[in-house]
Amino acid sequence: MGAQYVMKVAVLIPCYNEELTIDKVVRDWRKALPEATVYVYDNNSRDNTALIAKKAGAIVRRETRQGKGNVIRSMFRDVDADIYVMIDGDDTYPASAARTLMQPILENEADMVIGDRLSNGSYSAENKRPLHDFGNRMVRSLINRLFDSNLRDIMTGYRIFNRRFAKTMPIKSEGFEIETEMTLHALDKNFRIVEIPIDYRDRPEGSVSKLNTFRDGIRVLKTVFRIFKDYRPLAFFTAVALIFFVLGLIVGIPVISEFISTHQIAKIPSAILAVGLMILATNSLTCGFILDTIVSQHRDEYELMLNQHAWQHPLFEEKERIHW
Incomplete structure (x- = not known):
């Protein structure tokens, strides 16, 4: 021994x-x-x-x-x-x-x-x-x-x-x-x-x-x-997407109401802004899903790295003969 x-x-x-x-x-x-x-x-x-x-x-x-x-x-x-x-x-x-x-x-x-x-x-x-x-x-x-x-x-x-x-x-x-x-x-x-x-x-x-x-x-x-x-990219970008979505609704609801009533859109700038906010919300949510997948893969790689690191240490090779 x-x-x-x-x-x-x-x-x-x-x-x-x-x-x-x-x-x-x-x-x-x-x-x-x-x-x-x-x-x-x-x-x-x-x-x-x-x-x-x-x-x-x-x-x-x-x-x-x-x-x-x-x-x-x-x-x-x-x-x-x-x-x-x-x-x-x-x-x-x-x-x-x-x-x-x-x-x-x-x-x-x-x-x-x-x-x-x-x-x-x-x-x-x-x-x-x-x-x-x-x-x-x-x-x-x-x-x-x-x-x-x-x-x-x-x-x-x-x-x-x-x-x-x-x-x-x-x-x-x-x-x-x-x-x-x-x-x-x-x-x-x-x-x-x-x-x-x-x-x-x-x-x-x-x-x-x-x-x-x-x-x-x-x-x-x-x-x-x-x-x-x-x-936590999915939670983070979902929160960002929710903010853009709510802002888009605030700006867009009057435009939609006007169109339903008159079949015309007079508030063109508001309509453009609402569409832009909704696009940003969609993009943020998409980014969240993509980054969440990347982070999940990174965690898997990190776990494998931990396992490799553990087996390289002599403590694991001689753990039955440790003296404290």
């Missing part, structure tokens, strides 16, 4: 100007998961984040493209592991919950585990930015309606992934909307999601959030809109 396969765990910490908290974060995670490798990706910090993280025992790398999405993309590409733990460097998420969150991954019950800040009320109690709480609720409602799901925390930064998810997710976002994109991707591709409540704590005094309520809120909504269009 060959050597036992030892699971590799990577703790991924994207950082931008976190010198006040990064030392504690790295040390907490090295203590909570001594078998894991802690990676800190410095995203053009103007302080001593990278130096402090290295002294605390983390492997420090640099990502020059600004934005959390760009950092996560590089992390998933560069780091080879079986379990990926993604947290922030601001000391808001408890390292003590790591093993609890990892359990569904280890037992093959989940592809992504979400650290849920909202269920126990800790986020609302600790967070000093009420508009962020409102934004979380609004985006959660939109996504749950769109994908017929029942997730509680869409935008948490505390997540754990298996290798299959991390290595096959196409990351398009550049900024803080990356968490929303991960959730949407998992829902659309039928990855298994498990949510576990955690205690959230606000940033310590002197640490400044990089989030901007309105700018990042608009980015998140744009991401939801793009995902709706890209992954």
Whole structure:
């Protein structure tokens, strides 16, 4: 028999100007998961984040493209592991919950585990930015309606992934909307999601959030809109077609009524506009059907790619000899 396969765990910490908290974060995670490798990706910090993280025992790398999405993309590409733990460097998420969150991954019950800040009320109690709480609720409602799901925390930064998810997710976002994109991707591709409540704590005094309520809120909504269009094209273009159809009726009904009464059409511009709106409605619906077929084929290809990726990993070849 060959050597036992030892699971590799990577703790991924994207950082931008976190010198006040990064030392504690790295040390907490090295203590909570001594078998894991802690990676800190410095995203053009103007302080001593990278130096402090290295002294605390983390492997420090640099990502020059600004934005959390760009950092996560590089992390998933560069780091080879079986379990990926993604947290922030601001000391808001408890390292003590790591093993609890990892359990569904280890037992093959989940592809992504979400650290849920909202269920126990800790986020609302600790967070000093009420508009962020409102934004979380609004985006959660939109996504749950769109994908017929029942997730509680869409935008948490505390997540754990298996290798299959991390290595096959196409990351398009550049900024803080990356968490929303991960959730949407998992829902659309039928990855298994498990949510576990955690205690959230606000940033310590002197640490400044990089989030901007309105700018990042608009980015998140744009991401939801793009995902709706890209992954639910039939529903999206049916909605667009319905709008054109209703407008066409509003403009066209007086023309039809006039023709029935007088057998003549005096409102030529209205008639042309009504016909144009109806053509747009028909075209939108046709586009929806065509794109829905393409998306369905893409999902089939993605499933085949996942299967191929799974069999290429040594974990599946030696799964009866895993040592943890």
